[in-house]
Amino acid sequence: METTRSRGRKLLRLFGYIIAALLLLVASGLLLGDHLTPKALGTPSQAMPLQPDQTLIDRSLAPMLAEHPGESGAVYLSEGLEAYAARSIVTRQAGRSLDLQYYMWHDDMVGHLLANDVYQAAERGVRVRLLLDDMNAAGLDAQMMALDTHPNIEIRLYNPFRNRDGLWRLLEMVQRAFSINYRMHNKAWIADGRVAIVGGRNIGEEYFDARPDVNFRDLDLLLAGPVAADASRIFDTFWNSQEVVPISALQHNTKQQMKNFIDQAKLEAREQEAVPYLQRVRARLDDSYLGNRLALHWTSQVHIRSDPPSKRKDADPRDWLVTHLAQELGSARHKSLLISPYFVPGAAGTKALIGQVKNGVQVGIITNSLAANDVAAVHSGYMHYRRPLLAGGVQLYELKSHGHTGRASTFGSSGASLHTKAFVVDDRRGFVGSFNLDPRSAYLNTEMGVLFDDPVLAARLRSEYLRLSDADLSYWVYLSKGSDLRWLDRSATPPITYRTEPDTTLLQRATTRVISWLPLESQL
Known part of the structure; x- marks a missing residue:
């Protein structure tokens, strides 16, 4: 009996120590506050100036913008295949810049295919800025660093973890429980400052009708014309904010990572899973997508709005x-x-x-x-x-x-x-x-x-x-x-x-x- 009581007391004492340690960890997070958050701010940059006919997107939209002065074109993307096709097409047509802002970019077929489109755009000389929330980026550092190695690509993370993986990341989550709870849920795909896709979709198979066991019913708006400037302004505000840190300040990259990424992307595009999906999407792809297939509705009464990046500090x-x-x-x-x-x-x-x-x-x-x-x-x-x-x-x-x-x-x-x-x-x-x-x-x-x-x-x-x-x-x-x-x-x-x-x-x-x-x- 005495032995049982002794063991019980020891277990209670151990449990008490664990609770005390967790409370001390959280208290240290509250006392130290933002000092625990990585502070390596990147060099400020802004959306690139628009040009009248520099890129294919510029030239495709020019006659429509002339017919609808002061107005923007809008069309809903309710089908997963078309939503994927729209992102892929504007990325392939972009000739100046891609600004991408997402809560979640999955390490799956669709995530890899779109990442490869982005890489190919950078190879053509397009400047790419990719801003991701760090909560769901665990385990993705190798892929992100591979892209970040490219001279035309920079990746930054919102409210990032100092510890990139494993137990230390989990302990940091406990310590910074109150500050780490604030996340960037924004979703925007901006091409050449002319076209912005804004809505509810993250980047992953389940959002684009690519998985037979999952069917997320979702909705985006593709916007073309002056309103895209709203999305660019919002992106710049986040990109240059104190809540955002370049991934290069958190992790190191190697040229081998870039080679591995390119080889994997080429292989994946030919794999059994990707081929039938791309065949389904191919019907959505043609060079006149912006001009003919979308049936844009033109209006001056459309605007893009966002929370400030420092929402938790903004009283x-x-x-x-x-x-x-x-x-x-x-x-x-x-x-x-x-x-x-x-x-x-x-x-x-x-x-x-x-x-x-x-x-x-x-x-x-x-x-x-x-x-x-x-x-x-x-x-x-x-x-x-x-x-x-x-x-x-x-x-x-x-x-x-x-x-x-x-x-x-x-x-x-x-x-x-x-x-x-x-x-x-x-x-x-x-x-x-x-x-x-x-x-x-x-x-x-x-x-x-x-x-x-x-x-x-x-x-x-x-x-x-x-x-x-x-x-x-x-x-x-x-x-x-x-x-x-x-x-x-x-x-x-x-x-x-x-x-x-x-x-x-x-x-x-x-x-x-x-x-x-x-x-x-x-x-x-």
Whole structure:
């Protein structure tokens, strides 16, 4: 008995030491603050000046810009293949500059193919600036350093880790828990300062219809003309900010890394996996893409907006993206249609949406069902608000998990999932971008997107909302007479009503419920 008690005391003491060490680690991070963050700032640079006919993109757009003075062309990219093709084409046509800003660039086939397009552009003399968030860059240093070796390519990282991998990176994450939590979620692909692709897609197979087991439904806007200057200005602000560090200051490169990267890229383009995908994409590729295939809609009422790079240090939220979006949504008089994969409106947001319904506004929301959600922890934050929203007259749809296994890990997995982040107000004003309607996008991440006031762009976005909310793709969520949640599958004959979250297991539902009891909402 005494031995058992002694062992118990030793275990408790060991546990206490571990907790104390973690608290000391976090406390040191709080006390030292930004001194722990790498400070190697790069040489400032700016977007390259536009030229009338220097590049193929310049020449392709010139006649259209002349026909639409002061206006910009815009077109939605809703299909994964076309979204990939658009990036590949403008990269191949670029002759002056490529400015690329992303939260995530995966180490997979699509990531490698697009990286090779970027490398080939640099070989033609195009200046390439690549800005990535460092949270998801673990393990990618060799590939990034290979590209950074090229004289025309520079890579910088947002809020980077000093320790690049392994246990030390994990310990740094604990120590800098409060500062490392702020991430750059922006997504932009800017070619020659003339064309900007802005929206919700990261760079990876699941965003471009390249994986049979994953189908992210996403949306970008390709913008051509004067509005691209907004994207260039935002990129320059981030590129030259104190939050950004050149990767060359964090890691060393070798010429052998560049050779390995080139050899691998050439091999991968011929591999069994890439060939059929590129054959599917090839139908989207032709030299007149910008001129003929895109059917650009021209308007002067389109703008690109972003959070500041120093969002966590900026105490004035008036220039934060959430402020602009709240004003747009709050101005609704007839209709608000929202699409958000991660939807955690909070008490204030729920009250505002219900208030709009009381004022005669039709409010509709499309988000992920539990089975379709790739982050179950976010669903645990959303589930609290379904009942009050429905009771208040809000229309709610949840995306089905077609072709999905129904398994989502606690903090992330792959599967058929909604990834579009957009809304349309009064069939005229709208937004498409990286901003989820949740606390993380509002207060922790930097976000960016396109705001417009144009009935044609609004009508096309409304069509996307109607497509996603269609019976084949989404469940209609409603309250029974006893105020219990119900999910209606309107595509079945006769329609099927579910009393629990469709396509999920008891363990899934129980796990999500337990997570919902934790104080995590501010981090979701």
